[in-house]
Amino acid sequence: MKINELSKKSGVSARMLRYYEEQGLIRPMRLSSGYRDYCQNDISILKNIKALQEAGLTLNVIRVLMPCIISQPVRFDPCPLIVATLKDQRLKLQQTIEDQSRALSILEQYLDETGQMDIPEVLPNSMWESGSVAYA
DNA sequence: GTTCTAACA
DNA sequence: TGTTAGAA
Numbered sequence: 001m002k003i004n005e006l007s008k009k010s011g012v013s014a015r016m017l018r019y020y021e022e023q024g025l026i027r028p029m030r031l032s033s034g035y036r037d038y039c040q041n042d043i044s045i046l047k048n049i050k051a052l053q054e055a056g057l058t059l060n061v062i063r064v065l066m067p068c069i070i071s072q073p074v075r076f077d078p079c080p081l082i083v084a085t086l087k088d089q090r091l092k093l094q095q096t097i098e099d100q101s102r103a104l105s106i107l108e109q110y111l112d113e114t115g116q117m118d119i120p121e122v123l124p125n126s127m128w129e130s131g132s133v134a135y136a
Numbered sequence: 137g138t139t140c141t142a143a144c145a
Numbered sequence: 146t147g148t149t150a151g152a153a
Contacts, residue, residue: 002139003138003140004138004139013147014139015146015147015148016146018140018141033138033140033153034139034140034153035138035139036139
């Protein structure tokens with residue numbers, strides 16, 4: 001199937017499908033016309049990529065993991081590389097959760113200190129983009 | 137009309 | 146990531 005068809009079936013934009021190929025995640029054949037020709041397996045690969053991304057894995061990590069993925073309902077071949085990579089990812093996630101948790105606490109403390117003044121909860125993005133908000 | 141590559145927003 | 150230009 002050609003790129004647009006796969007895009008509709010997978011929900012992945014044609015732009016991203018080309019990008020995935022550039023990153024070595026999928027290797028579609030080429031028609032004599034030069035158009036990419038995707039197979040059924042590519043759909044499975046795409047589903048796997050989506051599943052892995054939901055675990056916060058980046059394309060770079062997914063790329064090295066790809067060869068160790070058994071089949072669609074994402075399953076890993078328990079090789080040392082996989083275990084090490086997943087544990088590393090777990091550590092990074094725990095770290096960002098901690099960082100954001102601290103950031104949230106600080107923000108809430110600032111809000112408490114302002115004592116609920118008559119300011120809007122949220123400012124329109126346009127105010128920030130136009131630079132109309134004064135920093136002091 | 138569709139897809140390709142490259143490049144810009 | 147989306148979008149667009151110019152070519153096939």
